[in-house]
Amino acid sequence: MTNKKKATIKDIANVLNISPAAVSKALHDDSRISTKTKEAVKKVAKDLNYQPNHLASALRKGKSHLVGVIVPRTNSNFFSSVIQNIEEVLNKEGYNIIITQSNESYKKECNNIDTLLFTQVDGIIASMANETIDLEYYKKVKSKGIPLILFDRGENDLNVDYIGINDYDSSHMIVEHLVKQGCKRIAHIGGYKHTRIFNNRIRGYVDALKKYDLPLDNELLIESSLTIKDGREKMLQLLSLKNRPDAVYVAGDYAALGALQILNEQHINMPKDMALVGFGNEPFTSMVTPTISSINQHSAEIGKLAAKTFLEHAKKATIKQSLNKIILDAELIVRDSSSIIKK
Amino acid sequence: MTNKKKATIKDIANVLNISPAAVSKALHDDSRISTKTKEAVKKVAKDLNYQPNHLASALRKGKSHLVGVIVPRTNSNFFSSVIQNIEEVLNKEGYNIIITQSNESYKKECNNIDTLLFTQVDGIIASMANETIDLEYYKKVKSKGIPLILFDRGENDLNVDYIGINDYDSSHMIVEHLVKQGCKRIAHIGGYKHTRIFNNRIRGYVDALKKYDLPLDNELLIESSLTIKDGREKMLQLLSLKNRPDAVYVAGDYAALGALQILNEQHINMPKDMALVGFGNEPFTSMVTPTISSINQHSAEIGKLAAKTFLEHAKKATIKQSLNKIILDAELIVRDSSSIIKK
Numbered sequence: 213m214t215n216k217k218k219a220t221i222k223d224i225a226n227v228l229n230i231s232p233a234a235v236s237k238a239l240h241d242d243s244r245i246s247t248k249t250k251e252a253v254k255k256v257a258k259d260l261n262y263q264p265n266h267l268a269s270a271l272r273k274g275k276s277h278l279v280g281v282i283v284p285r286t287n288s289n290f291f292s293s294v295i296q297n298i299e300e301v302l303n304k305e306g307y308n309i310i311i312t313q314s315n316e317s318y319k320k321e322c323n324n325i326d327t328l329l330f331t332q333v334d335g336i337i338a339s340m341a342n343e344t345i346d347l348e349y350y351k352k353v354k355s356k357g358i359p360l361i362l363f364d365r366g367e368n369d370l371n372v373d374y375i376g377i378n379d380y381d382s383s384h385m386i387v388e389h390l391v392k393q394g395c396k397r398i399a400h401i402g403g404y405k406h407t408r409i410f411n412n413r414i415r416g417y418v419d420a421l422k423k424y425d426l427p428l429d430n431e432l433l434i435e436s437s438l439t440i441k442d443g444r445e446k447m448l449q450l451l452s453l454k455n456r457p458d459a460v461y462v463a464g465d466y467a468a469l470g471a472l473q474i475l476n477e478q479h480i481n482m483p484k485d486m487a488l489v490g491f492g493n494e495p496f497t498s499m500v501t502p503t504i505s506s507i508n509q510h511s512a513e514i515g516k517l518a519a520k521t522f523l524e525h526a527k528k529a530t531i532k533q534s535l536n537k538i539i540l541d542a543e544l545i546v547r548d549s550s551s552i553i554k555k
Numbered sequence: 556m557t558n559k560k561k562a563t564i565k566d567i568a569n570v571l572n573i574s575p576a577a578v579s580k581a582l583h584d585d586s587r588i589s590t591k592t593k594e595a596v597k598k599v600a601k602d603l604n605y606q607p608n609h610l611a612s613a614l615r616k617g618k619s620h621l622v623g624v625i626v627p628r629t630n631s632n633f634f635s636s637v638i639q640n641i642e643e644v645l646n647k648e649g650y651n652i653i654i655t656q657s658n659e660s661y662k663k664e665c666n667n668i669d670t671l672l673f674t675q676v677d678g679i680i681a682s683m684a685n686e687t688i689d690l691e692y693y694k695k696v697k698s699k700g701i702p703l704i705l706f707d708r709g710e711n712d713l714n715v716d717y718i719g720i721n722d723y724d725s726s727h728m729i730v731e732h733l734v735k736q737g738c739k740r741i742a743h744i745g746g747y748k749h750t751r752i753f754n755n756r757i758r759g760y761v762d763a764l765k766k767y768d769l770p771l772d773n774e775l776l777i778e779s780s781l782t783i784k785d786g787r788e789k790m791l792q793l794l795s796l797k798n799r800p801d802a803v804y805v806a807g808d809y810a811a812l813g814a815l816q817i818l819n820e821q822h823i824n825m826p827k828d829m830a831l832v833g834f835g836n837e838p839f840t841s842m843v844t845p846t847i848s849s850i851n852q853h854s855a856e857i858g859k860l861a862a863k864t865f866l867e868h869a870k871k872a873t874i875k876q877s878l879n880k881i882i883l884d885a886e887l888i889v890r891d892s893s894s895i896i897k898k
Contacts, residue, residue, distance in 0.1 A: 278670060286654065287635030295629065299656075303663070308670045311629065311654040313642075320646070327621060327651045331674035469842075499812075500842045 219260035227256050279522060280328030281311045282338035289494045290511050297515025298337060305523055314341035325349045335359040335522045342404050359525035363518045365409055373536040375517045379409045382507050382542040383416025386461050386489050389544055391424045393552040395459035395487055399432040401446045402463045413463050432457055436467055443470025459487035465494040468504055488549040502548035510540050562603035570599050622865060623671030624654045625681035632837045633854050640858025641680055648866055657684035668692045678702040678865045685747050702868035706861045708752055716879040718860045722752045725850050725885040726759025729804050729832050732887060734767045736895040738802035738830055742775040744789045745806045756806050775800055779810055786813025802830035808837040811847055831892040845891035853883050
């Protein structure tokens with residue numbers, strides 16, 4: 213750290229009484245500059261402790277060394293941990309990242325894509341907004357030959373690299389765990405059906421119920437925006453049923469937290485009278501009372517793999533043809549909210 | 556939402572068999588284009604449902620309509636709530652934001668500033684990294700005539716707009732509250748002294764102790780990085796003292812959470828044997844046991860005011876001369892961790 217003003221190409225030019233363009237050419241070993249001038253320029257550059265501006269240099273080479281990241285929101289531990297890990301891997305390779313959030317809005321996501329294209333990013337790593345059905349903007353990224361890597365929330369139709377966890381199997385693990393705890397009426401507060409990951413979780417839930425000969429009751433399967441507020445509302449809806457469930461599997465931890473608040477407010481014993489399982493392993497799941505069982509989505513690994521996939525593209529002159537489709541196995545972390553049978 | 560491919564200037568040019576440049580000039584009412592051609596171009600543009608690319612148009616006018624935001628990290632409710640509110644205000648006025656995080660690193664913050672300047676942002680709204688002492692990079696932003704607004708963590712020396720809360724008074728409020736609860740040895744796990752806001756909190760703590768004739772004991776005033784991990788370590792340090800404190804005021808909620816974990820693990824009764832107050836009102840403070848008293852930093856208002864301050868600059872042709880220095884009064888939210896005297 214120094215407070216001294218940085219030397220510029222202009223400073224070097226002034227010392228030698230030549231043009232800044234000549235200095236720049238000399239520093240890049242341009243054949244139009246004499247060896248004598250090159251040596252003089254390099255000596256002055258060293259004397260003035262001149263540091264080249266890497267971004268300007270990158271731009272000349274047609275690379276911004278910027279990677280754009282689009283997430284539904286930053287205030288989720290899952291997304292901020294993915295971002296953190298993308299950043300760690302890319303920083304080491306000389307890339308900076310810029311982050312935009314869609315707030316689950318399709319329109320905002322389109323704006324974000326335009327913004328990132330405008331800033332000349334070398335690649336985009338994205339997780340889609342809940343609202344997004346139309347893939348036009350993502351196709352625009354592809355058509356420009358800019359590497360696009362999706363994580364967590366992606367779409368098969370786009371045919372791009374994808375990193376995520378096995379959502380279908382995660383639901384199976386959760387239902388199996390609840391069945392072993394003795395639960396017989398298992399409800400699912402799920403995400404939007406049109407979003408692939410939530411659809412997979414719903415399919416996993418339905419198939420697991422069939423496997424264990426449990427009733428598939430339409431009133432126990434509820435679509436939700438998965439906010440805390442909506443988790444509260446959907447839990448109230450389940451409690452108002454004539455034939456209440458004895459377990460609730462919520463497809464997101466924030467909505468699970470809302471459900472937990474309602475259960476606590478109504479003094480319903482967890483897990484004895486209502487077992488609860490969330491999804492995402494947000495840090496608060498181990499802080500609340502009772503602690504909430506949840507699925508660990510391996511955010512760190514997802515972030516690292518997404519960054520590495522981008523780097524594979526960046527190192528190739530042309531877009532690489534084979535795609536990475538990486539599906540990680542998730543892990544169920546059992547906590548108090550669903551531990552009916554003590555070991 | 557439509558899947559139909561958007562019409563481009565090239566499409567209009569093809570229909571009329573003229574050059575794209577001529578179409579662009581016609582759409583901008585350039586005097587070099589005949590009235591007849593202009594009318595033909597505008598009719599075809601309407602027929603094809605042509606939508607101009609606003610970003611490209613903004614760039615021609617020398618405005619990107621992008622605002623860069625720099626935060627120490629996104630996975631803090633305070634920072635993500637500020638970002639959310641900046642975004643809401645600026646989106647309405649046609650601006651998009653791009654977010655970068657410093658991870659408390661000076662070097663990364665410098666890279667972020669370079670990145671944002673490179674992407675031609677119209678302004679920067681920032682909260683400084685813990686490590687930042689050298690203001691060279693922020694001065695570079697100022698020297699380029701780009702509006703710079705600091706929030707929460709700023710520096711008087713920079714002489715730019717600033718929005719924050721009254722940290723000095725907040726410490727006073729906390730110490731006064733603890734004194735009223737009967738506490739006599741109040742410790743402070745503070746942030747880095749060189750960071751203005753943390754310095755103000757330390758000064759407020761010291762002056763409040765004097766006001767209430769409490770001992771200012773050097774072993775009770777500890778500098779910390781304010782992470783969960785460091786909060787744990789500093790709490791252990793306080794517990795190892797021969798003459799233990801009976802209250803701890805921690806300058807950040809994450810470190811307060813670490814302190815709470817240690818106190819719970821060691822079965823120390825809160826608030827009777829140790830009262831605890833945090834800072835920032837992170838959502839988890841009302842989820843843990845016991846709930847943690849904390850300072851509400853008015854993140855929503857700070858975000859809105861920062862965005863409005865930027866807009867004041869943007870609406871003026873030249874940088875406005877008078878500065879906004881907005882210091883909001885904070886609010887102490889008393890919870891179980893420091894409620895010794897029940898009302």
